[in-house]
Amino acid sequence: AQTVTQSQPEMSVQEAETVTLSCTYDTSENNYYLFWYKQPPSRQMILVIRQEAYKQQNATENRFSVNFQKAAKSFSLKISDSQLGDTAMYFCAFMKLYNAGNMLTFGGGTRLMVKP
Amino acid sequence: GAVVSQHPSWVICKSGTSVKIECRSLDFQATTMFWYRQFPKQSLMLMATSNEGSKATYEQGVEKDKFLINHASLTLSTLTVTSAHPEDSSFYICSARDLLRGGYTFGSGTRLTVV
Numbered sequence: 001a002q003t004v005t006q007s008q009p010e011m012s013v014q015e016a017e018t019v020t021l022s023c024t025y026d027t028s029e030n031n032y033y034l035f036w037y038k039q040p041p042s043r044q045m046i047l048v049i050r051q052e053a054y055k056q057q058n059a060t061e062n063r064f065s066v067n068f069q070k071a072a073k074s075f076s077l078k079i080s081d082s083q084l085g086d087t088a089m090y091f092c093a094f095m096k097l098y099n100a101g102n103m104l105t106f107g108g109g110t111r112l113m114v115k116p
Numbered sequence: 117g118a119v120v121s122q123h124p125s126w127v128i129c130k131s132g133t134s135v136k137i138e139c140r141s142l143d144f145q146a147t148t149m150f151w152y153r154q155f156p157k158q159s160l161m162l163m164a165t166s167n168e169g170s171k172a173t174y175e176q177g178v179e180k181d182k183f184l185i186n187h188a189s190l191t192l193s194t195l196t197v198t199s200a201h202p203e204d205s206s207f208y209i210c211s212a213r214d215l216l217r218g219g220y221t222f223g224s225g226t227r228l229t230v231v
Contacts, residue, residue: 033219035219037222042224043154043207043209043224043225044222044224044225045160045209045211045222046222047219047220047221050219091159091160095219103150103162103165104150104162104211104220106159106160107159108158108159109158109159111157
């Protein structure tokens with residue numbers, strides 16, 4: 001079974017600064033996907049970024065980027081130029097090789113507060 | 117992008133009654149839907165996997181007779197909480213495979229309060 005660990009229950013950052021959220025996972029799979037989801041106060045889950053394990057290049061989406069270290073089983077999220085709207089719960093998630101029936105395994109979440 | 121519509125967004129019911137939550141994929145066919153439960157300030161806990169036209173697969177510890185899941189079409193899955201009790205009060209979220217972005221699209225969630 002896969003496990004996903006987010007060791008930072010809460011974090012805060014000043015507006016316009018950079019913050020990094022940590023995520024580690026444990027799996028015996030070689031092919032898989034990793035995700036970061038954002039859950040703002042509305043509680044709507046929003047996909048932030050996705051990484052395929054077979055890709056060495058780190059994924060980026062505008063102000064969001066990841067540092068994917070496959071050997072270390074680490075998948076951190078960097079948010080640059082933090083904005084007030086980034087305040088939310090962030091969940092790291094793991095999925096085995098892409099298949100309609102494969103579920104997501106979530107970490108415990110990190111609550112991020114962006115301060116003005 | 118893919119959209120999953122979940123209704124109702126919130127519901128209050130009396131103990132002993134049943135509540136149905138619907139999730140519809142609006143612009144794609146969802147052969148598989150997942151139902152999660154989320155307690156305050158906690159992560160999402162998978163309750164069951166719903167496959168169109170077949171019985172749902174429940175996670176260990178989830179009572180299948182209490183949480184009835186029906187996935188009768190490629191665009192609709194329902195979760196019925198039967199004989200609800202206050203301890204069933206929670207936030208329930210569905211999700212379905214998102215072909216466009218390679219992840220899963222989530223419904224907006226249902227806050228259930230049993231009084």
